[in-house]
Amino acid sequence: xxxxLLYLMVSCLTSSLLAGATTLKGGVATWSPGQHWQVPxxxxxxxxxxxxWLAGTWHTEEGQSYKDPNYRILTGAETARFETTYGHxxxxxxxxxxxxxxxxxxxxxxxxxxxxLVTTMYEIVDTQPNEVYLIYRATSVSEKDATIYDTxxxxxxxxxxxxxxxxxxxxxxxxxxxxxxxxxxCVSTKTAPFIPVDFDKDGHDLRASLASYxxxxxxxxxxx
Numbered sequence: 231x232x233x234x235l236l237y238l239m240v241s242c243l244t245s246s247l248l249a250g251a252t253t254l255k256g257g258v259a260t261w262s263p264g265q266h267w268q269v270p271x272x273x274x275x276x277x278x279x280x281x282x283w284l285a286g287t288w289h290t291e292e293g294q295s296y297k298d299p300n301y302r303i304l305t306g307a308e309t310a311r312f313e314t315t316y317g318h319x320x321x322x323x324x325x326x327x328x329x330x331x332x333x334x335x336x337x338x339x340x341x342x343x344x345x346x347l348v349t350t351m352y353e354i355v356d357t358q359p360n361e362v363y364l365i366y367r368a369t370s371v372s373e374k375d376a377t378i379y380d381t382x383x384x385x386x387x388x389x390x391x392x393x394x395x396x397x398x399x400x401x402x403x404x405x406x407x408x409x410x411x412x413x414x415x416c417v418s419t420k421t422a423p424f425i426p427v428d429f430d431k432d433g434h435d436l437r438a439s440l441a442s443y444x445x446x447x448x449x450x451x452x453x454x
Contacts, residue, residue: 260369261381267373269335270348275434276330277443278354283392284362285317285326285424290400293416299403301415310416311339317424319440321452326424327440343374360392383407396420 261267293310297303314336317326334349351367365387372380388402401415428437441453 261371261378263379263381265378267346267371267376267378269346270333274332275439275443276332276352277327277440278330279325279357280316280328280354281357281359281362281392282326282424283360283395284390284398285328286420287313287315287422288398288418289313289421290416290418293414296413296415299411299413301401301413309339309341312336313421314418315422318427318430318436320424320426320454321440321444322454323452325452329436329439331430331434340372343372343379346371346373362390364388364390393417 290310290312292307294301294307295305297305316328318329319327321327330349330352332350332352334352336347336349338345338347347368347370349366349368352364353366354362354364356363365385367383367385370380370382370384371378383406385405386402387405388400391399391401393399397417397419399415399417402413404412404414406412429435437454444450444452
């Protein structure tokens with residue numbers, strides 16, 4: 231019951247949170263069908279503390295979509311193959327921190343091409359012992375052979391839930407600009423443990439970035 235009430239509370243607050251949450255300073259590119267797909271550059275760091283059970287690399291093979299928020303009326307399943315890594319740094323007291331470099335692009339392999347979720351706003355709004363609640367705004371860009379054939383802006387209320395040490399379930403309420411809601415769920419399997427990352431794939435210094443964040447937010451005593 232506590233979990234249900236918390237989820238309802240997060241859902242009810244979504245509009246105000248999306249309006250006031252962290253967003254990109256310089257704006258973000260838009261995409262249209264027929265255009266050539268190009269990954270946008272990541273420009274801003276946003277750090278969040280995450281529970282130890284979520285840290286590591288997770289593999290997803292398939293996602294299911296539903297008509298209802300109780301995930302009872304299945305409307306379809308699709309190949310949605312992707313890897314997600316949570317956790318980049320560990321502080322002096324052993325807490326694990328994850329950075330979202332916005333705009334963040336997640337690539338999903340589909341049966342008929344690729345879908346790219348370009349996140350331009352992200353907030354972790356609550357953490358429970360076995361659950362993490364989050365909101366984000368993203369543009370879904372579908373392309374085949376690098377030519378865009380569909381786009382949509384989505385506001386999402388999501389939840390990561392720990393099943394056991396090797397599995398997590400992600401579920402969300404996707405709210406599209408036309409007022410349509412879709413509900414999506416997938417189960418991911420852990421493929422690698424958490425390993426601190428000092429530099430990302432672009433050579434960005436994450437250790438220094440976290441130190442700057444901790445100092446700016448009055449937590450310099452946590453700098454490792």
